[in-house]
Amino acid sequence: MGSRFDITVVAENETEGNSYIDMAIGEIQRIEKLISSWDQNSQTSAINRNSGIIPVQVDPELFQLIERAIAISKLTDGAFDITYASMDRIWKFDGSMTEMPTPEAIQASVSKVGFEHLILNKADQTVYLDLKGMKIGFGAIGKGYAADKAKALLIANGAKAGIINASGDMNTWGTQPSGEDWEVGIVNPMNKNKVFAVLPLHQGAVVTSGDYEKYVKFNGIRYTHIINPQTGYPATGIISATVFAPKAELADALATSIFVMGIDVGINRINQLPNIECILIDEQGNIYSSDHIKIEKE
Structure with missing residues (x-):
């Protein structure tokens, strides 16, 4: 996901601890293959490739993640929107910008952004972007989701406590060995x-x-x-x-x-x-x- 993950677990011994950490890494890699827009073989990439063409059938897990993303978009009045990936990259934050983009360029940059164009069919488990060139991306939700899934898997397998740190997205359970x-x-x-x-x-x-x-x-x-x-x-x-x-x-x-x-x-x-x-x-x-x-x- 282009991010660093740090995994800490409380375990009986080093062997058990390493087993839990390997389990978490495997789960994070699985999530990445599902949601990465960089991986041409992912279901997310298939959705983006077929924007304005045909709906794409996806796994229930990805369908439900997109459903929740739309719910957050509604909750935040569109301040959060996974179709942000459709935006033209006209802003540069590497020191190379010397002037503001024009209002016309800024307006045009978001012409294909809008979660209302993300059409879900629950019966068929399909996702469709109804504008050609639209894209979805999980940059503002994917790390957190991966941390949640890794944590849930470790708890299900008996890990009593730990921290998943996904580049600052901190997810904890249990307590330190001291009980604090x-x-x-x-x-x-x-x-x-x-x-x-x-x-x-x-x-x-x-x-x-x-x-x-x-x-x-x-x-x-x-x-x-x-x-x-x-x-x-x-x-x-x-x-x-x-x-x-x-x-x-x-x-x-x-x-x-x-x-x-x-x-x-x-x-x-x-x-x-x-x-x-x-x-x-x-x-x-x-x-x-x-x-x-x-x-x-x-």
């Missing part, structure tokens, strides 16, 4: 070599999306690498969004969405969802949190 909860540090976006908060995590997931490395600045405005799939403009205002949720898949999608929704709308939406919390940091370093998280400043 796992603790997760949230990176300080003003100094990425430090953490600004350490929080206990028990039986859940935490995901942080940050733009402190990938952004461009024009006319004094900082544009992040997270782009609004509806408008084609990069998100502004937030530099770090951390979401706590029962599953990494949902936390992953919501952390990305909040950048697009903004602080007020994002926190309001999170406050309406059970068992989900967030911590946001704006460009000035101000910290905001949802109703049930209290930040004690040292």
